[in-house]
Amino acid sequence: MTVSKTSGIGEDTIEEVARYLGRGGPLSIGDGSGIIERLERRLEDLLGIRNVLTCSSGTAALHSAYLALDLPTGAEVVAPVTTFHASVTPALQCGLTPVLVDVDPDNGNMSPSALREAITERTRCVVVTHNLGHPVELDEIADICREHGLRLIEDCSHAYLSTYRGRPVGTVGDIAVWSMQAAKTLVAGEGGFLATEDRALFERACLAGHYRGRSEKQIADPALRAFADTGMGLKYRLHPLAAVIAWSEAAHLVERVERRQRLLTRLSSRLEKTPGVRPPVVHDDVTMGGWFSYRPTLVPRGDDPRAAFERSVDALQKAGVPAHRPSIGSLDSMPLFTGPPPLRHATSTWRPRLCGPFDGARAYEQDRLSVTVTAADDLDRMEAYADAFADVMNGWSGSAAVGAR
Ligand SMILES: Cc1ncc(COP(=O)(O)O)c(C=O)c1O
Structure with missing residues (x-):
């Protein structure tokens, strides 16, 4: 293909x-x-x-x-x-x-x-x-x-x-x-x-x-x-x-999904051994299919974990890893679920009930980042990303960046 x-x-x-x-x-x-x-x-x-x-x-x-x-x-x-x-x-x-x-x-x-x-x-x-x-x-x-x-x-x-x-x-x-x-x-x-x-x-x-x-x-x-x-x-x-x-x-589809599985399984197996990173959890009784988006978690250290997270994402990006914070938040932050809708249609029926606190959602979102992996990527690129993660998480400056595709 x-x-x-x-x-x-x-x-x-x-x-x-x-x-x-x-x-x-x-x-x-x-x-x-x-x-x-x-x-x-x-x-x-x-x-x-x-x-x-x-x-x-x-x-x-x-x-x-x-x-x-x-x-x-x-x-x-x-x-x-x-x-x-x-x-x-x-x-x-x-x-x-x-x-x-x-x-x-x-x-x-x-x-x-x-x-x-x-x-x-x-x-x-x-x-x-x-x-x-x-x-x-x-x-x-x-x-x-x-x-x-x-x-x-x-x-x-x-x-x-x-x-x-x-x-x-x-x-x-x-x-x-x-x-x-x-x-x-x-x-x-x-x-x-x-x-x-x-x-x-x-x-x-x-x-x-x-x-x-x-x-x-x-x-x-x-x-x-x-x-x-x-x-x-x-x-x-x-x-x-x-x-x-x-x-x-x-x-x-089958070929694409199998290929993506191979790449992301390799990336996960490397990140598993990298201190300060947790690859996405996959339960034993499931398979991930097309694995829509790859989202590991960082475990930032130091006095200011928020700043450490941002610094790590920055350093990963500088090292050539297409990592970013996931762009879409959860529904409890969206106006359509927190207040009356702006149009009169359905105001009498649409009464969102938020069964918070959403501790699970907050823990899920915490320090999570998204790494873009495309159909053009290969196993070597996954190894390069994993090397960059290891360098960044070990506090290295990241001068030997992932090569351009
Ligand atoms: C989980 C989920 N459900 C539904 C949709 C809506 O699909 P569409 O954009 O094709 O309307 C999306 C699209 O991003 C989605 O991610």
């Missing part, structure tokens, strides 16, 4: 898009046929999932998932405080209200005990994110959901090909959702999809964002089919060119 240096996607993908345009492939597909259907079948085969519905973004797929669950107005959705906002914000559009709970300090995943404590008589749904590719404690969380009659959405956007106790993520919850936005392991540019074993949920998700052709073709339930002409008023179909990109890129 040759990767384009400018876009990060395969050279063959660029040719595939040109071929599609050259032969006059349709630029709008309303009935889910052609490249849309081919992509969906490929995703099902690759990820071990069924009834895939592609959408214009991961956010659109999440909105469709919440609509498909058809929950009563004001129902509570329990979500981890550490996730991308769109895991839960589409619930705002469905008259639901979020309940944010704490996470495991090791991996930023929803804490099952925090979930248990947050459940009330209004709770109807739980959304989990397999944070940065590390699967959540799916068995325990699914047990809690069963016990309390709650629906479970798995947000797998970071976790392409991750497994939990030998099972692919996305196969335990009622609905699973993936983003194919440009930074994800599988790229459409903008795009997303959902998958569910439950045909009734698929049909409702289809009606949510795919009026006419696709709803007429794929909805069997006459009570829903009667609305196929308009659907629920949204248009969430995937752009065919995005589908071509994702279809072509999906052919390389």
Whole structure:
């Protein structure tokens, strides 16, 4: 697989898009046929999932998932405080209200005990994110959901090909959702999809964002089919060119993920032996799949650990390691979760409940940095990064920097 240096996607993908345009492939597909259907079948085969519905973004797929669950107005959705906002914000559009709970300090995943404590008589749904590719404690969380009659959405956007106790993520919850936005392991540019074993949920998700052709073709339930002409008023179909990109890129997904695993496992095994650095924790019963982002923790020493952390990040950058503080904070710091929304829509239903203090989230975030590792990197580069970490953490000035790529 040759990767384009400018876009990060395969050279063959660029040719595939040109071929599609050259032969006059349709630029709008309303009935889910052609490249849309081919992509969906490929995703099902690759990820071990069924009834895939592609959408214009991961956010659109999440909105469709919440609509498909058809929950009563004001129902509570329990979500981890550490996730991308769109895991839960589409619930705002469905008259639901979020309940944010704490996470495991090791991996930023929803804490099952925090979930248990947050459940009330209004709770109807739980959304989990397999944070940065590390699967959540799916068995325990699914047990809690069963016990309390709650629906479970798995947000797998970071976790392409991750497994939990030998099972692919996305196969335990009622609905699973993936983003194919440009930074994800599988790229459409903008795009997303959902998958569910439950045909009734698929049909409702289809009606949510795919009026006419696709709803007429794929909805069997006459009570829903009667609305196929308009659907629920949204248009969430995937752009065919995005589908071509994702279809072509999906052919390389396993190879890409295996390569990334090799690189990051090597980096972790070196950082494990470096004083002052803790590589990301990976539990024994999971695999990290596409490992969305590599985030070790520094253990800064001295009287002023904050300043020591900043100095270390600076020194790593000077030594050529693409390290930076993660740019997105947790949801408890965001205005949409801390005050009334700025538009009147849903002010009476969206009443975020923050089940703090979020000690797990704070411990997870503390002294964590993100190291960018791309498809253009190799094992030698991982060794060079590890050498730079060792030098910086040993207080060395870092003059023998990682070479330019
Ligand atoms: C965990 C998670 N969920 C959902 C989304 C939303 O996906 P999209 O950007 O495709 O709408 C993202 C995107 O960054 C994400 O990281």
